[in-house]
Amino acid sequence: MxxxxxxxxxxxxxxxLATAQGAVQxxxxxxxxxxxxxxxxxxxxxxxxxxxxxxxxxxxxxxxxRAELTAQLDRAARDRLNTVVFQVRPTADSLWxxxxxxxxxxxxxxxxxxxxxxxxxxxxxxxxARGLELHxxxxxxxxxxxxxxxxxxxxxxxxxxxxxxxxxxxKLYYNPGxxxxxxxxxxxxxxxxxxxxxxxxxxxxxxxxxxxAGQTFDDDDAYDRYGGxxxxxxxxxxxxxxxxxxxxxxxxxxxxPGTRFGISPFGVWRNASADPLGSDTRxxxxxxxxxxxxTRRWVREHWxxxxxxxxxxxxxxxxxxxxxxxEWWAAVAKGTKTRLYIGEALYKAGAAGQPSAWQDPVxxxxxxxxxxxxxxxxxxxxxxxxxxxxDPIGAMSRVITDHxxxxxxxxx
Numbered sequence: 001m002x003x004x005x006x007x008x009x010x011x012x013x014x015x016x017l018a019t020a021q022g023a024v025q026x027x028x029x030x031x032x033x034x035x036x037x038x039x040x041x042x043x044x045x046x047x048x049x050x051x052x053x054x055x056x057x058x059x060x061x062x063x064x065x066r067a068e069l070t071a072q073l074d075r076a077a078r079d080r081l082n083t084v085v086f087q088v089r090p091t092a093d094s095l096w097x098x099x100x101x102x103x104x105x106x107x108x109x110x111x112x113x114x115x116x117x118x119x120x121x122x123x124x125x126x127x128x129a130r131g132l133e134l135h136x137x138x139x140x141x142x143x144x145x146x147x148x149x150x151x152x153x154x155x156x157x158x159x160x161x162x163x164x165x166x167x168x169x170x171k172l173y174y175n176p177g178x179x180x181x182x183x184x185x186x187x188x189x190x191x192x193x194x195x196x197x198x199x200x201x202x203x204x205x206x207x208x209x210x211x212x213a214g215q216t217f218d219d220d221d222a223y224d225r226y227g228g229x230x231x232x233x234x235x236x237x238x239x240x241x242x243x244x245x246x247x248x249x250x251x252x253x254x255x256x257p258g259t260r261f262g263i264s265p266f267g268v269w270r271n272a273s274a275d276p277l278g279s280d281t282r283x284x285x286x287x288x289x290x291x292x293x294x295t296r297r298w299v300r301e302h303w304x305x306x307x308x309x310x311x312x313x314x315x316x317x318x319x320x321x322x323x324x325x326x327e328w329w330a331a332v333a334k335g336t337k338t339r340l341y342i343g344e345a346l347y348k349a350g351a352a353g354q355p356s357a358w359q360d361p362v363x364x365x366x367x368x369x370x371x372x373x374x375x376x377x378x379x380x381x382x383x384x385x386x387x388x389x390x391d392p393i394g395a396m397s398r399v400i401t402d403h404x405x406x407x408x409x410x411x412x
Contacts, residue, residue, distance in 0.1 A: 039411045041341040041379025042404060043083035043308075044076055044388050045137070048106050049090035050145065053385040058109035062116040065107065069119065070126050072385050077130040079388065079396070080404040084127055085202050085264075085381060088120050088192060089138040091145065092158060092174065092185075096120035096195065100188040102153040112153030124196045133199040133410050135262065138189045139206055140244060141181075143172035157184065166219060169212035176208060176240045177222035182247065190251045193259060199410075200260040201252055205310060207241045207293040210285065237292035245303050262306035264343055264381070265295040267313070267325055269332075279328040282319040299338040307338055308381050312345035314357035315366060323370055330374035339378050339411060342371055346382040350393035364395045365402045378411045 047053045054072055055065045076084050088095040093104040093111060096119065102112035107119070120136065127134040143158045144151070147167045152158055158165050158172065164184075166175050174181045193201060208217065223233055230236040249261050270278035270286045277296070278286075287293040298304050309329050313320045326342060333340035344367060348358045357363050371377040382388060388396050 039378075039409045041083060041306075041339075041381060041410055042081040042408060043085055043135070043341065043379070043381035043410075044081055045085045045381060045384040046072055046087060047090075047384050048087040048095065048104065049139075051106050055107065058106055065115065065119070066117060066122060069123060072389075073123070073126050073130055073132060075385075075389055076132055079400055080407050081382075081388075082131070082408060082410045083133040083135060083199075083381070084123070084385075085135045085137045086120070086123050086127075087137040087139075088123075089189060090142075091139070092141075092143040092156070092188075094188075094192070096192055098188065098191055100184070100191060101157065102155055112155060120192060120196055120198075124198060128197075131407075135200040135202045135260075136192055136196070136198040137202040137204065138192075139204060140185050140189070141174045141176055141208075142206055143174060145171055147172055166217060168209055168217050169215055171209070173209055173217075175219055175222055176244065177219045177226060177237065179226070182240070182244055186244070186248055186251055189248070190255050193252055194255045197256070198259060200262055200305070201248070203248075203263045205264060205266045205287075205291070205293075207244075207287075207291045208237055209291075211290050234289070234292060238288070238294050241291075241293050242297070242303075245298055249303055260305035262308060262339075262341075263295070263298065263304050264308040264310055265293055266291065267309040267311040267343070268320060269294075269296045280324050281321070284319070296332055299332050299336055299340075302337045304338060306341060307333070308341045308343045310343035310345075310383070311367075312343065312348065312383075314348075314355060314363055315370065316357065317355070322367060326371050326374060326377065330376040333376040340376045341379045341381055342367070342377055344380050344382045346387045346396060347384060349387070349391075349395035359393070361393045361395045361398050365398045368399060368403045 051057055055068055073084060090104060090106065092101060094101045095104055103114055105111035107115040124134045143165060147170050149159055149162065149165065164174050164178060164181050166173050174185060223236060227233060227236040230239065252259050252261050266285055266287050268279060268281050268283040268286055270288045271281050271283060272278040274286060287295050299307050311322050311325045313322050315322045329340055344364060346364060348354045349364055350359060368380060391397055
């Protein structure tokens with residue numbers, strides 16, 4: 001997920017920590033403005049890419065993988081969470097028997113090798129047995145975290161259609177500018193929706209890849225073919241992503257009515273310096289300009305059912321203040337039918353190299369207290385499952401004590 005490979009880039013792109021005193025006073029003022037809703041999102045991301053959260057390593061037996069997975073679900077239920085966002089298509093592969101794409105290498109160590117069981121089917125069944133929602137998390141365009149097509153399974157669609165592939169930044173991506181790519185990735189993802197009663201489909205923050213200095217995403221041929229009606233390449237790219245979002249939403253409604261569609265973008269749409277509608281931030285990445293994802297439009301026009309902006313900064317952070325971004329996103333969601341949840345950087349709590357605010361076990365709890373002052377915020381999702389379990393400085397325990405004293409149903 002963008003949460004993973006982007007961390008060093010984001011920290012470099014954003015400026016240093018600002019004094020948080022005034023913002024913390026704002027937290028205190030925000031407390032108590034609104035009683036917590038009876039129903040709220042209490043989610044956790046369960047990342048499988050590079051074996052981040054599960055399975056602990058590739059090549060475990062089916063029984064061991066299953067035991068680790070159910071332990072993750074048990075932990076979520078014990079912590080009075082209510083939603084697990086399970087990554088089932090990390091790199092153009094699958095964690096279910098798919099007729100379109102190979103089995104994920106993160107299961108057996110060999111892409112395309114049958115693990116001997118059905119992780120997604122098991123996850124849905126076991127999550128529901130524990131009263132948890134299961135949101136199936138797909139990455140639409142990432143093919144591999146390396147640049148060698150020869151390392152992909154022989155049956156991989158990227159090897160059969162090399163013209164679909166763009167190498168960039170040492171990785172491989174499908175080209176979002178090709179209609180046949182968009183149709184294929186949609187078909188591959190909807191296969192899981194058709195087969196399993198997932199509660200939602202979830203995309204993360206990867207659309208066009210994060211910028212890599214000195215490199216160009218080579219989509220010249222596709223732009224020459226399809227970009228003629230647009231003011232420029234950026235507008236064409238945004239339209240490609242908009243089409244993916246609208247077409248996926250329509251496909252979900254067709255295949256399994258009632259299943260929701262949510263997206264978790266990088267937390268800054270645009271800085272106010274670039275657009276008066278943007279946030280009071282100085283972020284080094286803007287989704288509209290750099291990832292070609294018009295996240296604000298998706299909310300305002302209700303193309304998606306929920307949005308979880310990744311607000312992975314502390315209160316008072318100079319370049320991207322958590323408090324200012326919650327206020328901005330609440331204003332964007334106000335009056336729309338799109339639910340707003342906040343993505344929380346649990347992984348930063350107590351982590352070496354993080355600003356001093358993240359060494360305080362109360363920082364994360366302050367986030368929830370602050371967000372409670374905005375009725376548009378209907379809950380939070382924590383990155384990620386391994387950090388929920390490890391909880392090195394007790395930040396998650398403090399959240400549970402302060403905010404999750406009793407169970408809550410997820411909002412519908």
